[in-house]
Every structure is written in structure tokens, then in C-alpha cells.
Amino acid sequence: MSNQNAFTLINPQNGNLAFKLLSFEDNSHFDHIQRNNYFSLIWVNRGNGKVKADFAEHQFEEGSLLAFSPYQPFMICTKEDIEGIAIHFHPDFYCIHMHQKEVSCNGVLFNNVYQPPFTRITDQAKATFQMVIDQMKTEIQNAELAQYELLISYLKIFLITASRLKNEQLEESKSTPDSKEPFILQNLKDAIEDHFKTKHSAGNYADLLNISPKALAKLSKNYFNKTLTDLIAERIIIEAKRELYMTNKTIKEIAYELGYDDEHYFSRFFKTNADVSPQLYRETVGFGKMV
Known part of the structure; x- marks a missing residue:
């Protein structure tokens, strides 16, 4: 060898x-x-x-x-x-x-x-x-x-x-009892999965789960080592990347499906969180560069 x-x-x-x-x-x-x-x-x-x-x-x-x-x-x-x-x-x-x-x-x-x-x-x-x-x-x-x-x-x-x-x-x-997440956090995960395309703010999820925003923020930071806003943003970006990679949809279409009426606002949000523009991501990683 x-x-x-x-x-x-x-x-x-x-x-x-x-x-x-x-x-x-x-x-x-x-x-x-x-x-x-x-x-x-x-x-x-x-x-x-x-x-x-x-x-x-x-x-x-x-x-x-x-x-x-x-x-x-x-x-x-x-x-x-x-x-x-x-x-x-x-x-x-x-x-x-x-x-x-x-x-x-x-x-x-x-x-x-x-x-x-x-x-x-x-x-x-x-x-x-x-x-x-x-x-x-x-x-x-x-x-x-x-x-x-x-x-x-x-x-x-x-x-x-x-x-x-x-x-x-x-x-x-x-x-393991010591490391078990509070029940509310499983509900939070489920809520983010169900609503990340339409609800983008931490306050939305606090309302859904009938808990104060401050208490939910503290739980998120303690158990996930991230703010609730970060969790929501990450989930949206993962879905956006999947769509950019797997489909031929326009960036405007993807933005709309993820709850953003303004394509340019969505592109800025994507670039802030992914460090590249949606178009560059598609060109260097995604399906769009092959068609």
C-alpha cells in the first residue's frame, strides 16, 4: 500500500x-x-x-x-x-x-x-x-x-x-432519563417540521406551543446549543438547498414555497445563512448546472 x-x-x-x-x-x-x-x-x-x-x-x-x-x-x-x-x-x-x-x-x-x-x-x-x-x-x-x-x-x-x-x-x-429532552422540545421539533414553510419567527412557535418566548428560547439554547431563530433558519436553508439541488424550480418559486413573497429578501436570507447566493449554490452543487 x-x-x-x-x-x-x-x-x-x-x-x-x-x-x-x-x-x-x-x-x-x-x-x-x-x-x-x-x-x-x-x-x-x-x-x-x-x-x-x-x-x-x-x-x-x-x-x-x-x-x-x-x-x-x-x-x-x-x-x-x-x-x-x-x-x-x-x-x-x-x-x-x-x-x-x-x-x-x-x-x-x-x-x-x-x-x-x-x-x-x-x-x-x-x-x-x-x-x-x-x-x-x-x-x-x-x-x-x-x-x-x-x-x-x-x-x-x-x-x-x-x-x-x-x-x-x-x-x-x-x-437515558438524565439526558431526556423535555416533552415540549419534541413538540417544538414537530412544530418546526410542520410549519417552517409558513412560520419563520420564534414567537410563532411560542404561540403554537403555548409557552412564553423567553422560556422556549432558554430550552432551545440549553438542549440544542442554538437559538430558536437559528434552528428555524437552518431548517429553511436545508429545504432550500434540497430544492436547489434536486429541482429545476426557479429561485422565485422556491422562495414562494418557503413562505417568502420577495425573492430578493429570500436570496439575502439564504446568502446570510449559507454564505453563497442561491444561484451560486445551484451552479456549484445543484442539479441546475446540469441542465
């Missing part, structure tokens, strides 16, 4: 990164704000630190898998060197939205606004990941027939293993 640290495949049609496997021995790759147009899986084998993602900060331990979506801002802060493996893949290479039934990682590993963006890796999962990564390294150096298809198969094993593990850990946390 080669001692090479990075293995990269480039999309020949546009010159963009398609797939990359990177071994890292310090934090130099992630010690500044990342806003990439691809998915990132960062498996930290040694060391710990703090991850800043979207509107929140979280502590992570050795043996954690961090997962980030395209243009999701994140940065890793450490006081010591960390070591591990990063897998980057563009949605053109593998689209988790189109293959949700196969891997079920959207809303679990990626785009889960209520949970920290990492999973604790068990010894069993570690063995699976190492085997899959070794196979990926071999295949990426082997430009034979159906190379992409085989790499995607390995990536799917990685994603399914990680998603199952994350789901198990979410179920365990629900059944």
Missing part, C-alpha cells in the same frame, strides 16, 4: 473535486472556516477538540466521526495534534438526497439541526471503516473499468454503518 496522504478523483467534465481520501496528522486542514461545495466525513482517530458548525460549538472526543454538508460552515479547534482520515465527495459523485432510501443518512449524519455533527465510533464500526478505507485506497489507484461504481459501493457501506450507529446513539440518549 502506498504511503501517499491524499488520493483524489477529479470530475473530468468540470474539473471539480469528485472524491478525495485524505490522511491527516494535525489540524492544519480544518483550523479555519470551511465552506466547501462537497460533503465531508472527518474521522478523528487520535486527539480531541472543539468543532464550530453553523451557529453552535461542540466538544468532540477521540474516535469521533464529524459530518458536514456542502457549504455548511465549520471549523475544528484543537490544543493538540489530531490524526485521522477525511473523505470528501461531491453530490455529483454521490447524491445522498437521490439515494436516501439506500443509505438513510440525510437528517441523521447530515442536515440534523438538533444534534451535534458527530458520531462516536465503536470498535466494531472502526474495523468496518478501516477495511472500507483500505479498499478505497486500493481502488482509487486502480483506474480500471467501473472504478467510480466500486468506490460508491464502498462509500455507501461507510455511510450506512455510520448512519446506523448514529441512530443507535440517538435512541440510547432518548432512553
